[in-house]
Amino acid sequence: PIKAVAEARTVVGKITEPTGRTDKGLIDTQPPRGTRDFFPEDMRLRNWLFGEFAAVSTAFGFEQFDAPVLESEELFVRKAGEEITDQLYNFEDKGQRRVALRPELTPSLARLVLQRGRTLPLPAKWFAIGQCWRYERMTRGRRREHYQWNMDIVGVAGVEAEAELLAAIVTFFERVGLSKDDVGVKVSSRKVLQSVLTQYGVPPESFARVCIIVDKLDKLPRDKVEEELRVLGVPPATIDGVLSALSIRSLEELSRLLGPDSEAVADLTRLFQLAEGYGYKDWLVFDPSVVRGLAYYTGIVFEGFDREGKLRAICGGGRYDRLLGAFGGDNAPMAGFGFGDAVIVELLKEKGKLPAPPHRVDDVVVPLDTALRPAASGIASRLRRAGRSVDLVLENKKMKWAFKHAEKLNASRLVLVGASEWERGKVVVKDLAKFHQEEVPVEDLI
Numbered sequence: 490p491i492k493a494v495a496e497a498r499t500v501v502g503k504i505t506e507p508t509g510r511t512d513k514g515l516i517d518t519q520p521p522r523g524t525r526d527f528f529p530e531d532m533r534l535r536n537w538l539f540g541e542f543a544a545v546s547t548a549f550g551f552e553q554f555d556a557p558v559l560e561s562e563e564l565f566v567r568k569a570g571e572e573i574t575d576q577l578y579n580f581e582d583k584g585q586r587r588v589a590l591r592p593e594l595t596p597s598l599a600r601l602v603l604q605r606g607r608t609l610p611l612p613a614k615w616f617a618i619g620q621c622w623r624y625e626r627m628t629r630g631r632r633r634e635h636y637q638w639n640m641d642i643v644g645v646a647g648v649e650a651e652a653e654l655l656a657a658i659v660t661f662f663e664r665v666g667l668s669k670d671d672v673g674v675k676v677s678s679r680k681v682l683q684s685v686l687t688q689y690g691v692p693p694e695s696f697a698r699v700c701i702i703v704d705k706l707d708k709l710p711r712d713k714v715e716e717e718l719r720v721l722g723v724p725p726a727t728i729d730g731v732l733s734a735l736s737i738r739s740l741e742e743l744s745r746l747l748g749p750d751s752e753a754v755a756d757l758t759r760l761f762q763l764a765e766g767y768g769y770k771d772w773l774v775f776d777p778s779v780v781r782g783l784a785y786y787t788g789i790v791f792e793g794f795d796r797e798g799k800l801r802a803i804c805g806g807g808r809y810d811r812l813l814g815a816f817g818g819d820n821a822p823m824a825g826f827g828f829g830d831a832v833i834v835e836l837l838k839e840k841g842k843l844p845a846p847p848h849r850v851d852d853v854v855v856p857l858d859t860a861l862r863p864a865a866s867g868i869a870s871r872l873r874r875a876g877r878s879v880d881l882v883l884e885n886k887k888m889k890w891a892f893k894h895a896e897k898l899n900a901s902r903l904v905l906v907g908a909s910e911w912e913r914g915k916v917v918v919k920d921l922a923k924f925h926q927e928e929v930p931v932e933d934l935i
């Protein structure tokens with residue numbers, strides 16, 4: 490047995506106690522494939538980022554909602570060949586129910602809107618920050634989860650909704666220190682593609698699938714995209730028509746192609762006019778090749794991008810006026826965006842703008858001998874009730890250690906509970922920034 494324990498010690502390392510795991514080796518301490526742990530330093534960054542998401546949402550008067558990560562699979566079963574549904578993290582639970590880890594938040598939002606039905610006051614402006622999942626074959630070693638910030642407006646049919654959502658995205662970029670020289674937002678409308686396909690007599694039921702294939706243009710070679718369109722039954726002439734429309738780079742040109750009464754031209758013209766009013770027009774780029782990869786978009790679509798073109802889309806969104814109908818409900822106009830927590834961090838890191846929020850406390854409280862531990866605990870409670878963050882030293886430590894500890898915690902003050910001062914109803918408060926100390930009566934301590 491001694492030898493076995495000794496062996497176990499080597500396998501399990503310093504955490505093995507005599508009662509440690511001697512039958513097996515150390516558990517796998519890595520998180521499941523494609524997922525991340527958030528150690529405290531990671532959580533501080535994540536809390537900062539989510540704090541920025543929430544601050545922008547609040548500045549725009551949005552209310553926060555959430556829904557289960559686990560949803561009925563039926564919410565995400567769409568037949569448009571989207572990557573997001575091809576990679577659904579779905580399974581059958583112990584009650585033989587078909588369920589899935591949500592790959593996005595929008596269908597859950599739609600479910601909640603339908604749940605409220607006519608009782609939901611419109612317009613509703615809701616936001617969420619939630620973990621979303623995909624089951625990616627690890628061949629590409631990509632992540633299987635990320636956190637996504639969503640903002641959505643329900644009940645506004647005009648592009649004023651999209652203009653407000655774009656303003657929120659620009660506000661976020663400015664808050665985190667990115668300028669229009671670092672990032673931009675490509676804007677288009679699916680009505681462009683819809684008009685072209687209609688001109689070529691492509692049946693409306695193929696529209697969503699064509700969009701999903703065209704969305705792959707920035708990921709697949711053009712001939713692969715053309716092949717997929719051909720397989721879908723889109724004739725070569727139509728393919729050329731579609732692809733040439735996507736190379737247009739001005740609304741004037743678009744107007745010449747689609748005609749003066751085009752809804753797409755009217756929507757986009759209005760959107761750029763509103764953007765001028767908000768003051769973020771220079772952040773926008775009209776780019777009809779932007780179609781986004783979600784089947785349910787019906788109008789304006791947009792995506793945030795880094796001007797150096799090194800990274801994947803930073804965020805994306807658009808109008809989706811028929812999602813409630815797809816779930817069997819009455820349609821209501823809806824528009825929104827999703828903003829992931831990964832690309833933005835890569836971009837901020839690259840731009841040297843990624844904060845590294847330190848762990849800090851306001852006060853470190855130290856009893857200078859064991860008999861004073863109850864007194865020190867009382868001091869810590871008093872300070873905490875006053876709203877201070879307090880690290881109470883829980884073991885008997887010397888002054889030298891306490892100083893180093895307070896420094897490590899970036900503490901503002903070191904509060905020493907010593908016998909002679911305590912007898913006089915006082916404690917010693919050392920201001921660590923001003924190298925100044927004073928005896929403070931306990932009743933005055935805050």
Ligand SMILES: OCc1cccc(Br)n1
Pocket residue numbers: 573592593621622623632633634635829
């Ligand atoms: O944006 C697509 C997506 C969905 C779920 C999880 C991850 Br990682 N990525």
